[in-house]
Amino acid sequence: MKNMNATYLVPASVPEALAAADANRESFAYLAGGTDLMVHRQQENNTATCLIDLSALPGFDKIEVKNGKILIGAGVTLHELANAETVLRHYPLLAEAAQSIASPVIRKSATVGGNLLVENRCSFFNQSEFWREAIGLCLKCGGDVCIATGGKKACYSVFVSDLVPALICLGAKVQYAVADGMFDMPLEALYTGVGLNPLHLPAGALITQVEVPVKNGVRTWFQKLRPRKSVDFTNLTLALSFEPDNGRLKVALSGVDMGPVVFETGDLSDAFVKSVGKKCRMVENLFYPRAYRKKMVEVYLRQGLKAVGGR
Ligand SMILES: Cc1cc2nc3c(=O)[nH]c(=O)nc-3n(C[C@H](O)[C@H](O)[C@H](O)COP(=O)(O)OP(=O)(O)OC[C@H]3O[C@@H](n4cnc5c(N)ncnc54)[C@H](O)[C@@H]3O)c2cc1C
Known part of the structure; x- marks a missing residue:
């Protein structure tokens, strides 16, 4: 089980959001509704250590x-x-x-x-870390080959x-x-x-x-x-x-x-x-x-x- 702790930031303007992203450029994710991102975090496909919540940005909802x-x-x-x-x-x-x-x-x-920006999907990727490790990791999560195609060197998500x-x-x-x-x-x-x-x-x-x-x-x-x-x-x-x-x-x-x-x-x-x-x-x-x-x-x-x- 990976460590899924993250710093949570709520910038009040676009320049502030960009600065937060730059300061955490090693590992961050913008968080909007979270309906895709949070599922990927639950499955440990996204392990960013800083989440930048976009909900307070002015004019974003117009x-x-x-x-x-x-x-x-x-x-x-x-x-x-x-x-x-x-x-x-x-x-x-x-x-x-x-x-x-x-x-x-x-x-x-x-x-x-x-x-x-919804993440590409595949039956061999949208699974828990435990499941993915059990069958051997595919290209999209750190493995060497695409499992869906039986071993191609390109990802077909x-x-x-x-x-x-x-x-x-x-x-x-x-x-x-x-x-x-x-x-x-x-x-x-x-x-x-x-x-x-x-x-x-x-x-x-x-x-x-x-x-x-x-x-x-x-x-x-x-x-x-x-x-x-x-x-x-x-x-x-x-x-x-x-x-x-x-x-x-x-x-x-x-x-x-x-x-x-x-x-x-x-x-x-x-x-x-x-x-x-x-x-x-x-x-x-x-x-x-x-x-x-x-x-x-x-x-x-x-x-x-x-x-x-x-x-
Ligand atoms: C059960 C279920 C069913 C779904 N069915 C569908 C479906 O039928 N069709 C479909 O298209 N999607 C589907 N989705 C996926 C998802 O709900 C949608 O694609 C949704 O619009 C994602 O928006 P969000 O605000 O929740 O994004 P988030 O989850 O917050 O973010 C998604 C990605 O976009 C990035 N991001 C978000 N906003 C910005 C921004 N302004 N600038 C830069 N990066 C940004 C995030 O960092 C993340 O990488 C489904 C999800 C679930 C859980």
Whole structure:
């Protein structure tokens, strides 16, 4: 059993949070709702010795419309996002994605920022330290090989955020703060697609908000595959947006690869629909078998295209 004691800090501003992270750079974690992080601590997958609570940061919990964009603070809870009048009016896709996550109680604590950075998952990683040691540690927790693939030297842990595919389809940007200032990037650029280090984010960076442009006339669709309709993580999430005026389609998936998988195209042919599942690098490490999940990519894509009038 590892020593799980930690210093607990509650900064009152972004500069204070960044300074706290810098002072504890050897071992710290930002703590938002804690619905992902605290489970990893319980399983001893996260052993940071300093926790920096973000709940007192001013403006982190705001949703506002400004200059043709919806600005969503990193500390907005999934419950607030799913029920915000402005989100329901402009982007029901986001509300639907938020509403599909975890359970009502978890959504009251879970935040948007935490969802963007939710840890990749795998049946051989999301286990107690005792369980993981008993079968031999996998790559993601200090071992030499990926157990899910029978010995590959790459980690196939799965990207599982449900908000991210919806946000990518809507053209979202993520803003983050570091000591040098504030920066932003298209949301898809945040993800490396590498199971061991899934994020392109400077050390100590603090996600501050997500920006989504308000666009009229975009048709959207969302579907999530999981054993139960509540609590369970995704085994495949597919979001899509379609602009009937110019025939452009954007499809984003999670639960199928080490990062989000994204397609932008004007090609709505059968060949395109069949190619999407082939590009998803799934292995046997979630509840449903790989072959079934691959097949369901095509099924969901056909359903989505029909729903938005793209076929
Ligand atoms: C039973 C259960 C079911 C779940 N089901 C789903 C599901 O269906 N879909 C899904 O997507 N997720 C699911 N989750 C995971 C989790 O609840 C959500 O992803 C949630 O949005 C995480 O947000 P949080 O605020 O609790 O993050 P935390 O747990 O506080 O943090 C998560 C990670 O993000 C980092 N972090 C948080 N905020 C910031 C910030 N502003 N800047 C920099 N780093 C930050 C933390 O350091 C940590 O590494 C589930 C969790 C549980 C326990």
